[in-house]
Amino acid sequence: MTTVYLVTMALLAVGAAAALYRLGRGPTTLDRAVSLDVITSLAMCGAGAYAAVYGDYSDVPILLVLALLGFVGTVSLAHFFPEGGK
Amino acid sequence: MSLMDVAAAVCLLAGAVLALSAGWGMVRFRSTLDRMHVATKPQVLCVLLVLLAMWFRNPTWATAGPLIIVAVAQIITVSVAAYVVARADYRRSKAGSDAS
Numbered sequence: 001m002t003t004v005y006l007v008t009m010a011l012l013a014v015g016a017a018a019a020l021y022r023l024g025r026g027p028t029t030l031d032r033a034v035s036l037d038v039i040t041s042l043a044m045c046g047a048g049a050y051a052a053v054y055g056d057y058s059d060v061p062i063l064l065v066l067a068l069l070g071f072v073g074t075v076s077l078a079h080f081f082p083e084g085g086k
Numbered sequence: 087m088s089l090m091d092v093a094a095a096v097c098l099l100a101g102a103v104l105a106l107s108a109g110w111g112m113v114r115f116r117s118t119l120d121r122m123h124v125a126t127k128p129q130v131l132c133v134l135l136v137l138l139a140m141w142f143r144n145p146t147w148a149t150a151g152p153l154i155i156v157a158v159a160q161i162i163t164v165s166v167a168a169y170v171v172a173r174a175d176y177r178r179s180k181a182g183s184d185a186s
Binding site: 001004005012030041044051052053057068 | 153
């Protein structure tokens with residue numbers, strides 16, 4: 001199970017690094033918002049993987065808060081995004 | 087390792103591969119709509135697979151309750167965020183094509 005945990009965390013880290021590249025590079029602000037959403041979801045996956053492998057379910061509230069509040073930044077940013085803006 | 091542990095491991099690895107595909111798509115795809123499209127699938131399915139793995143490791147109703155709440159909240163919020171981002175990008179591209 002530790003091997004599964006390590007492989008899972010490595011794949012999640014590679015995905016998060018790619019999203020981080022898009023966060024720094026992304027031509028528009030919307031790209032950065034999308035990549036921040038992806039990074040939030042990958043953080044949820046990491047916390048969930050830790051809970052599943054080690055049987056420590058005390059971080060389920062973290063998952064709940066991230067699922068409920070992770071999209072607020074994206075929605076507010078897209079709401080106030082100017083037309084024709086960058 | 088029991089059968090439930092094997093199922094949990096398979097779910098975790100499938101979710102991690104989906105996360106990797108999300109990162110690959112974020113780097114590779116060209117437009118904002120493409121990247122949003124490729125980002126939303128793993129955002130839902132990867133988290134759902136990890137939650138399923140958490141339930142497989144401890145299959146009781148007491149753990150299933152919060153996990154179901156997390157899953158429903160994630161599905162709703164990801165779809166709302168994708169819709170709002172797509173609308174903003176569509177309006178941006180339309181305004182840009184009108185101006186040129």
